[in-house]
Structure formats: structure tokens, C-alpha cells
Amino acid sequence: MSNSRVSYDEALAAYRPLAERPLQEQHDDVDALLRAYHPDYRADTMTTLKVGPNSGEPCHRQLAEVLQADARIDDADLAGGAIVETDVLVIGGGGAGCAAALVAAVAGAKVILATKLRLGDSNTVMAEGGIQASIDKSDTPQMHYDDTLRAGHHLGEKRLVSQMVMDGPDVIRWLIQQGMQFDMDEFGDLLTRRAGGTSANRVCFYRDYTGLEMMRVLREAVQNSDAEVWEYSPVVELMINEAGHCAGAVISNLKDCRYVQIIAKSVIIATGGIGRMHLNGFPTSNHFGATGDGLVLAYRLGAKLRDLDSFQYHPTGLAHPHHLAGTLITEGVRSAGTWLLNGKGERFVDELKPRDVVAAAILKECAEGRGVQTSDGGQGVWLDTPGLELRNPGILKQRFPKLLHLGKKAGIDPHISPLLIYPTLHYQNGGVAISEHGETTVPGLYCVGEASGGIHGRNRIMGNALLEIISFGRRAGAHAAERRHGKGHKRTSIDHLSRLRRELTISDMPMEQKSPMLFPSCAKFDTDVDYEGLRRNRRK
Amino acid sequence: MNNESQQVVNAVIDGKAIQAPPSLSVIQALWHAGYPRVKGVGCLEGVCGSCRVLVRRKDESAVNIELGCQTLVEEGMQVMFLVFPNPTHHHYRLSHIQNSWDLHAQFHRIFPEAANCRHCGGCTRGCPKGIDVEKGVELASAGRFKEAGELFVECIMCNICMTGCAEEIAPNHVGLFARRVTAYFHSRPSNLIHRLEQIRKGELRIEEDKDE
Structure with a gap:
């Protein structure tokens, strides 16, 4: 079958931008399509957890490996180390962490925000499409609620979703008051565009730089607030108190390679996603630091996770050239009306279907030999940007500067040539189970943003991630700040690790791997002589 | 391969x-x-x-x-x-600027060095995004914040212009200030305000178990 596939050069030579390309009527049953082609349904990649609060539940094999791995530290590592106290510790310096830290600091709490790399190093900064909020007069929060649940295959948590969509407009107001700009019409009204799988124009945006604009504003706001920022300070373990509540965290400072204990009355995990674990070998659109650390930390402390077998593969990752594989092209490009074409130049799916459906349809085209083959063994389908430009002259330059910049790096002009795309690992749909305030099942431990679960069911729509991080970030920040009035911890420790090690041994799990992962394997962090402190426990 | x-x-x-x-x-x-x-x-x-x-x-x-x-x-x-970025020494809070008529004066209080630009072009030359950084500083110093901010649309806050500035102006933070005050004082979208008002009055509610 692969012989029938057309090569990149042949397909490009045959390509012509056209003003009209009718979509053939689709007869595919959506559920059957997902079951046959979506990577979540590959049986060989799933396993059952044996240790921890989710024992007996299905989980992606690669994720299970880090959830059931040994810790990086033990008591000896903490002896004689520095100890610092705070009211609220926020782990993670993306949009969710910044929102939580800002709100907690304004509420009067002493806040430390610890981040693995630099403040703002996150997936937030890379988000392009926009943020959903029901503002347009043809839209209602109810429609936003219905769209979110439907896209998530009705597996989202209803109360969390309804609270988030009602927060939407106020989230936009709050962001404007932090100094964030949005694209507006001539009268100063917010412009909105439509996300795949939704029923109204609801995505507010700033060019295709929505996340960059949001992140630089929030970073500046945090740096000018009373919150203390600790950069290059990955958390390697959480701590517990005498009652089993979360009591702080141990960070490993990458500057001087020392461990520091931060004792906190509440801890907010805002560590983001898992893309850099490259599940099923897929390329990823994610930031360098997206290694799922928060899931591991929370799970070890006893927090319940959910939907550990559901991930989002964004339909439009760049597939050519090879060194840029996985780089995201915003869904905004499809929202604006760009078509997807197979190797024969035919449309094969309604481009504005939910992401999981579009991704599965692309994988199907490729599997059935209608993809375009690259010289390095990759494949994909066309994103017909010249066709969009033909129908809307000037739209690429006006609305998608980041796409044109990507084209420049790739040596492809999207005005003239279509871009070859293939699904890229984009988002963790599930995560740590939370309440309306972002509380996990462990008292004193909160989780917000991509690391948390329950909102998106088994599939997320564009723009709901940026809404979620601010909606829940603010709520968790406010709720956690209130806990500063509670009495402090009598005793703090990492005693939960003895239980972990006992359970791992009883379940006959291999103890070689350490987690959290902290950095992608390509960076070779665990062999870096600069980090002797973190290497001490490595396998001999 | x-x-x-x-x-x-x-x-x-x-x-x-x-x-x-x-x-x-x-x-x-x-x-x-x-x-x-x-x-x-x-x-x-x-x-x-x-x-x-x-x-x-x-x-x-x-x-x-x-x-x-x-x-x-x-x-x-x-x-x-160059690993550890240099933080700026400029500090401000938007909420402390009470009145937008006062913005120009507040800007020069917060960024006193901006007026000292010697037009050496070091900031503009260094910018990996091709922003006319020096022009942005000049516009902001003249109180033209909206125009200045427009130049910094693609700014990624890499701080290279800060490193290149002999007067310690922190041009990227000047640009971000210009952008933030533009939103803070002048973005008042009527469609958003109308929707917030509807929610405040309780006119829009979610029925969680409504059949679709």
C-alpha cells in the first residue's frame, strides 16, 4: 500500500490553490473512526496501575512508568539543608501558576513561586489560538458549557465546567486589568473566532500570539508583586505533615545544586503537561519542561488522578522539514477557513470537527496510503494555506504572523506552498482530580491548569486551556491564601516515601527509574556532571 | 534515512x-x-x-x-x-497609577533612564525579532504609549536589548509598560461589559442537566 503514496516533491508539483474544493459527504461513524485510528485506543500502549490511589485503573504505559518509579531523594539528602517557610507555595511558572501567585499575594499571603526553569517558561507562552469566553451576542455560557461537555464526550465534571464557563467573561476582564491586549474591532469590541467543534464565535485572541501576550503580561505582573520567584528550582518531592496533609516541597536548586525545603501551609501544583514524554513516539508541540512532574508529585502524596489514558494529539503539527517536526500550527488557521488536503488534493474531513476527530481522520488518510511521504520517512497531509490566502487576500500577514515566521524557518512560504502537517502530542486531557477550588484529595494540596483533570473529558476544544488556567488559577490562589490563618505544621517530612518504596517492592516494580523526570531525555540531565546532588541516588 | x-x-x-x-x-x-x-x-x-x-x-x-x-x-x-537573565531594577504596579492623565509623568518616574537614550542603536541591532526598539523607547518617552506598544507586538522578553543598553533603560520593559497601560486604561470592550452585567444580574445561568 505504501507504494501508492505520493512523495513530497510530486505532491507539491501537482498542488494548485483553488477557490473551491467541496467536501465529499462523510459517512464515517465518529466513534468507529476514533476507535480505529486515535492513538488513545491502541491497546498495546495501556497498562493497569499497581501502586497508589489509582491502583487497578488503566493508564498509559509510559506515564505508569514514572508514576510507579522510585523517588529522587531520601532523608539523608535533606540533612543540614536550608529550610524556608511560606504561606503558599506555587509550583510552576506558567499562566496558571502566575494567576494563582498573583491572587494569593494580593489576598495578603506570603507566596513563593518555584519554577523549574525561568518564570514564564511554559506551554502558555506557546498557545496561539486564543481563550474562550462567552461574550458574543449570539453566544451564551450555556452553549459554551454544552460545547465543552460534548467535545469531551460527556466525561467532563459538570460542576467544574459550568463554573469555568461562567468565569469566562470575568477572566478576560481580569487579564485586561493585568495589562493584556486583545484584538478588537473599530468600536473597541472584542473580536471572537470560532473553535473546532463549537457552536458560536467564542475565542478571544491577540493575533496568533495570545499566549505570548498573556505570559509576558503575567510574568511582569508577578515580578512586580509581593510574590517571591525562585527560578531554576524544580521540585523533586512534596512533603507531608503529621496528619498526612501536604506541608511543602523539596526543591533542587539548579544554580548551586542544593536541596531546600519550603514549608508551606498550602501548595499549588501548576506544572503543566506531559508532551516531552513523547507518548507513543509522537512528536510534541510542548515546551521543554512539559515532563509530567506534577502528576508524579501529587500521586506519591496520595492524590487521586483521573483520565490517565486520554491525551490530545493536535491535528496540525508541522511534518516537514524534519528538524521542526511537531511544531504547532494554531487551530486558528483552520478556524479562519483553511482546508486539509490528502496526497490527491482532496478534502477528507470537516476541518472544524473536534481535534480528536480531525487528528484521527489524518491518521486514517496516512494509514490508508493517501498521505504525502517525506524523504526522511515521515508523512502527513497538506494544510492548504495558499487556498485560504486566495479566498482572503492578506489574511496570513494580518492574522498569522507567527505562522509566517515558522514558514521562514522552514524555508516554505505559506502564501505559495501548502504546509505538510501530521498530528502532534499536544495536551494531557486528564490529570489530578480537583474540586471547584482546585483542591486535590490531599488536604493542603491544590492543582490547577493542564496538570489537573476533569474539565475536558477525553478531548479539549481550542481556547479552553487558557481559560482554565486563569479561572482555576485565580480560584485556587484565593482559596489557598485563606489557609494562611490555619495553624502551622507540627512536623514535616518525606515519610510518605517509605510507604511508596514498600508498595513498589511488594508490587515487584523495578526500582531503577527515578522520577519526577524533570527534563526530557534528549537533554541528558541525569548524566550531567553539573548536578551531582541529583545524581546521588542514580542506579549504580 | x-x-x-x-x-x-x-x-x-x-x-x-x-x-x-x-x-x-x-x-x-x-x-x-x-x-x-x-x-x-x-x-x-x-x-x-x-x-x-x-x-x-x-x-x-x-x-x-x-x-x-x-x-x-x-x-x-x-x-x-548566557544562562541567568538579568532582572530589571524597574518596579511599578498598574494599580498605583491612579489617573491616566498622570501616565506620562509616572512613566518618567518609573523609567527615569528612558529620556537619556543616546540613540546608539544597540537595542535595535540586538533584537532577534527585528523590533525597532530604539524608536519604541523614543515614542514611550514622548508619552505615545499606544504607538510604542504596537512596535513590541513580537517581543519575547529575552532581555537582549537590556544587555545592549549602556543607559540601563530596559527597553523591553518600557515596551511592555506601554502595552500594559494601553490595555489597563483604554480597553473597555462594550460587548464584554454587557456580558458581565448580564451575569451580574443573574440573567445567564447554566442548567447542568439540560438535555441537548
Whole structure:
């Protein structure tokens, strides 16, 4: 079958931008399509957890490996180390962490925000499409609620979703008051565009730089607030108190390679996603630091996770050239009306279907030999940007500067040539189970943003991630700040690790791997002589 | 895999002699050669501003500051990572600026050095995004914040212009200030305000169990 596939050069030579390309009527049953082609349904990649609060539940094999791995530290590592106290510790310096830290600091709490790399190093900064909020007069929060649940295959948590969509407009107001700009019409009204799988124009945006604009504003706001920022300070373990509540965290400072204990009355995990674990070998659109650390930390402390077998593969990752594989092209490009074409130049799916459906349809085209083959063994389908430009002259330059910049790096002009795309690992749909305030099942431990679960069911729509991080970030920040009035911890420790090690041994799990992962394997962090402190426990 | 694209170039990155294909960024090249690197690595897409590197190309004496994820490795190139970004000494809170008529005066109180720009062009030359940074500082100093902010649309806060400024103006923070005050004082979208009012009055509610 692969012989029938057309090569990149042949397909490009045959390509012509056209003003009209009718979509053939689709007869595919959506559920059957997902079951046959979506990577979540590959049986060989799933396993059952044996240790921890989710024992007996299905989980992606690669994720299970880090959830059931040994810790990086033990008591000896903490002896004689520095100890610092705070009211609220926020782990993670993306949009969710910044929102939580800002709100907690304004509420009067002493806040430390610890981040693995630099403040703002996150997936937030890379988000392009926009943020959903029901503002347009043809839209209602109810429609936003219905769209979110439907896209998530009705597996989202209803109360969390309804609270988030009602927060939407106020989230936009709050962001404007932090100094964030949005694209507006001539009268100063917010412009909105439509996300795949939704029923109204609801995505507010700033060019295709929505996340960059949001992140630089929030970073500046945090740096000018009373919150203390600790950069290059990955958390390697959480701590517990005498009652089993979360009591702080141990960070490993990458500057001087020392461990520091931060004792906190509440801890907010805002560590983001898992893309850099490259599940099923897929390329990823994610930031360098997206290694799922928060899931591991929370799970070890006893927090319940959910939907550990559901991930989002964004339909439009760049597939050519090879060194840029996985780089995201915003869904905004499809929202604006760009078509997807197979190797024969035919449309094969309604481009504005939910992401999981579009991704599965692309994988199907490729599997059935209608993809375009690259010289390095990759494949994909066309994103017909010249066709969009033909129908809307000037739209690429006006609305998608980041796409044109990507084209420049790739040596492809999207005005003239279509871009070859293939699904890229984009988002963790599930995560740590939370309440309306972002509380996990462990008292004193909160989780917000991509690391948390329950909102998106088994599939997320564009723009709901940026809404979620601010909606829940603010709520968790406010709720956690209130806990500063509670009495402090009598005793703090990492005693939960003895239980972990006992359970791992009883379940006959291999103890070689350490987690959290902290950095992608390509960076070779665990062999870096600069980090002797973190290497001490490595396998001999 | 075809082998014709397997040509490699020689470069020195952080003092280590490496060989790598020229299609790789200097960060990828360092990893490719087997060396660890986590500090200064960020989004790998040129939008987070973390991976600032000093670069000297073969047969050139000039040293430039560029973004490591956006700079492809070249024959004879020397590269050094600039790891820890320099925080600015300027501090302000939007909520402390009570009145937008007072904005111009407040700007010069917060950024007193901006008026001292000597027009050396160091900031503009260094900008990896091609922003006319110097012009932005000039516009902001003249109180033209909206215009100044428009120039900084693509700014990723990599701080290279700060490093290049002899007067310690922190031009990127000037640009961000200009953008933030524009939103803070002048964005009042009527469609958003109307919707907030509807929600406040309880006119819009969610029925969680409504059948679709």
C-alpha cells in the first residue's frame, strides 16, 4: 500500500490553490473512526496501575512508568539543608501558576513561586489560538458549557465546567486589568473566532500570539508583586505533615545544586503537561519542561488522578522539514477557513470537527496510503494555506504572523506552498482530580491548569486551556491564601516515601527509574556532571 | 534515512568541540554531540526568550547575542550560553497609577533612564525579532504609549536589548509598560461589559442537566 503514496516533491508539483474544493459527504461513524485510528485506543500502549490511589485503573504505559518509579531523594539528602517557610507555595511558572501567585499575594499571603526553569517558561507562552469566553451576542455560557461537555464526550465534571464557563467573561476582564491586549474591532469590541467543534464565535485572541501576550503580561505582573520567584528550582518531592496533609516541597536548586525545603501551609501544583514524554513516539508541540512532574508529585502524596489514558494529539503539527517536526500550527488557521488536503488534493474531513476527530481522520488518510511521504520517512497531509490566502487576500500577514515566521524557518512560504502537517502530542486531557477550588484529595494540596483533570473529558476544544488556567488559577490562589490563618505544621517530612518504596517492592516494580523526570531525555540531565546532588541516588 | 544529508559541521559550543548536521539549532547540536544541556532551554520555538547565546561566526570578530533555538549551527561557529537573565531594577504596579492623565509623568518616574537614550542603536541591532526598539523607547518617552506598544507586538522578553543598553533603560520593559497601560486604561470592550452585567444580574445561568 505504501507504494501508492505520493512523495513530497510530486505532491507539491501537482498542488494548485483553488477557490473551491467541496467536501465529499462523510459517512464515517465518529466513534468507529476514533476507535480505529486515535492513538488513545491502541491497546498495546495501556497498562493497569499497581501502586497508589489509582491502583487497578488503566493508564498509559509510559506515564505508569514514572508514576510507579522510585523517588529522587531520601532523608539523608535533606540533612543540614536550608529550610524556608511560606504561606503558599506555587509550583510552576506558567499562566496558571502566575494567576494563582498573583491572587494569593494580593489576598495578603506570603507566596513563593518555584519554577523549574525561568518564570514564564511554559506551554502558555506557546498557545496561539486564543481563550474562550462567552461574550458574543449570539453566544451564551450555556452553549459554551454544552460545547465543552460534548467535545469531551460527556466525561467532563459538570460542576467544574459550568463554573469555568461562567468565569469566562470575568477572566478576560481580569487579564485586561493585568495589562493584556486583545484584538478588537473599530468600536473597541472584542473580536471572537470560532473553535473546532463549537457552536458560536467564542475565542478571544491577540493575533496568533495570545499566549505570548498573556505570559509576558503575567510574568511582569508577578515580578512586580509581593510574590517571591525562585527560578531554576524544580521540585523533586512534596512533603507531608503529621496528619498526612501536604506541608511543602523539596526543591533542587539548579544554580548551586542544593536541596531546600519550603514549608508551606498550602501548595499549588501548576506544572503543566506531559508532551516531552513523547507518548507513543509522537512528536510534541510542548515546551521543554512539559515532563509530567506534577502528576508524579501529587500521586506519591496520595492524590487521586483521573483520565490517565486520554491525551490530545493536535491535528496540525508541522511534518516537514524534519528538524521542526511537531511544531504547532494554531487551530486558528483552520478556524479562519483553511482546508486539509490528502496526497490527491482532496478534502477528507470537516476541518472544524473536534481535534480528536480531525487528528484521527489524518491518521486514517496516512494509514490508508493517501498521505504525502517525506524523504526522511515521515508523512502527513497538506494544510492548504495558499487556498485560504486566495479566498482572503492578506489574511496570513494580518492574522498569522507567527505562522509566517515558522514558514521562514522552514524555508516554505505559506502564501505559495501548502504546509505538510501530521498530528502532534499536544495536551494531557486528564490529570489530578480537583474540586471547584482546585483542591486535590490531599488536604493542603491544590492543582490547577493542564496538570489537573476533569474539565475536558477525553478531548479539549481550542481556547479552553487558557481559560482554565486563569479561572482555576485565580480560584485556587484565593482559596489557598485563606489557609494562611490555619495553624502551622507540627512536623514535616518525606515519610510518605517509605510507604511508596514498600508498595513498589511488594508490587515487584523495578526500582531503577527515578522520577519526577524533570527534563526530557534528549537533554541528558541525569548524566550531567553539573548536578551531582541529583545524581546521588542514580542506579549504580 | 538517506545518507546524502548526513554532512556535518564543526563548531565550539560552551567550550566543547562538537560535530553536528547543519540543520540543527545550536541547542540540538549540543545534544546531538552527547552533551547535556537544560539551563537556558525553553520553548524551542523562539517565543520564550530563554536560550540567549553569544555567537561568533567563522572569520568574524563581532560577537552577537542570539536565541539558541533559532540559530542553526555553522562551520567554525563559537557559541556560549548566557544562562541567568538579568532582572530589571524597574518596579511599578498598574494599580498605583491612579489617573491616566498622570501616565506620562509616572512613566518618567518609573523609567527615569528612558529620556537619556543616546540613540546608539544597540537595542535595535540586538533584537532577534527585528523590533525597532530604539524608536519604541523614543515614542514611550514622548508619552505615545499606544504607538510604542504596537512596535513590541513580537517581543519575547529575552532581555537582549537590556544587555545592549549602556543607559540601563530596559527597553523591553518600557515596551511592555506601554502595552500594559494601553490595555489597563483604554480597553473597555462594550460587548464584554454587557456580558458581565448580564451575569451580574443573574440573567445567564447554566442548567447542568439540560438535555441537548
